[in-house]
Structure formats: structure tokens, C-alpha cells
Amino acid sequence: MKKTILPLIGIIFLLNACSKQSLGDGSVGRTKYLTSGKWMIISSNAIVAYGPPVGNQSVDLYAAMPVCKKDDLIFYNSNNSITADEGASKCSLTDPQQFPAGTWSLNDSETVLTFTSNGSPISADILQLDSMALSFRYTTVNNGISSTRTDMYSHIK
Numbered sequence: 700m701k702k703t704i705l706p707l708i709g710i711i712f713l714l715n716a717c718s719k720q721s722l723g724d725g726s727v728g729r730t731k732y733l734t735s736g737k738w739m740i741i742s743s744n745a746i747v748a749y750g751p752p753v754g755n756q757s758v759d760l761y762a763a764m765p766v767c768k769k770d771d772l773i774f775y776n777s778n779n780s781i782t783a784d785e786g787a788s789k790c791s792l793t794d795p796q797q798f799p800a801g802t803w804s805l806n807d808s809e810t811v812l813t814f815t816s817n818g819s820p821i822s823a824d825i826l827q828l829d830s831m832a833l834s835f836r837y838t839t840v841n842n843g844i845s846s847t848r849t850d851m852y853s854h855i856k
Contacts, residue, residue, distance in 0.1 A: 729809035
């Protein structure tokens with residue numbers, strides 16, 4: 700009996716340790732990841748629902764971005780403010796290097812990122828948020844046309 704219980708306890712302990720490691724041990728939550736460095740956009744796509752007869756259209760927003768925007772950095776500050784940095788290349792030499800870009804918050808379960816920048820708040824479902832990447836998806840409606848946008852950012856320490 701002892702021979703079967705000890706391996707069983709060992710397996711349960713190992714599975715518990717693995718699940719805690721993959722989910723985070725509580726000391727580093729999503730808020731900590733979000734505020735622990737700089738974020739640079741690496742992908743942005745939208746599905747625009749035009750309705751019949753056009754239907755849904757996929758748009759690569761990142762490809763349409765000017766090169767001077769692709770190296771911009773975003774800081775999610777611990778005081779819930781957002782700071783933007785122009786990166787190495789500025790679109791206009793007279794623009795400040797860094798400037799306030801809005802506010803942010805996470806819901807209690809840290810699955811929804813809400814940010815406000817130049818207007819109404821946008822709530823985005825977090826698809827990935829860890830030490831490597833931030834990815835989120837949100838839907839907006841303008842003039843009756845729905846657009847679902849998915850953005851991905853690389854974490855830069």
C-alpha cells in the first residue's frame with residue numbers, strides 16, 4: 700500500500716507544481732507583466748463587417764502603418780496612466796519624444812484591458828499577456844459598421 704501511495708502523492712505534487720508554474724504563482728500577475736516594461740506593436744489586423752453585398756473584409760493595419768509608427772513604444776504605468784514614446788524614428792521632428800497617451804485598467808480577473816485615449820473607453824479581451832507578448836481583441840462600431848481589431852505587442856524590458 701505504501702508503495703502505491705508515495706508515487707501517487709509524488710505525481711499529484713508534480714502536476715500541482717506544473718500547473719502553478721504555467722498559470723503563474725500569484726507573485727507575478729498580469730498587472731505586473733503589463734507594467735514591467737515597454738511594448739512595441741508587431742501586428743495589427745481588423746475584420747470589418749460591411750454587411751451584404753460586400754461582407755467581411757480582413758485588413759492588415761500594421762502593413763498600412765507608417766514606418767515611423769512601427770517603432771513607437773507604449774508604457775502601461777503603475778499609476779494606470781499610459782505613456783507613448785516615439786521610438787528611434789519620429790514622424791515629425793517637432794513631436795515630443797514621450798507624451799501622455801491615456802489611462803488603462805484591468806478587470807478583477809485580469810482578462811479585460813480597458814484603455815482610454817482621445818475619447819471613449821475601449822474594453823479589449825486579453826488573448827495573451829505574459830513576459831513575452833501582449834495581445835488583445837476588441838470590437839468597435841462606427842456608422843453602423845462593426846470592426847474587430849486584434850493587436851499584438853512584443854515586450855521589451
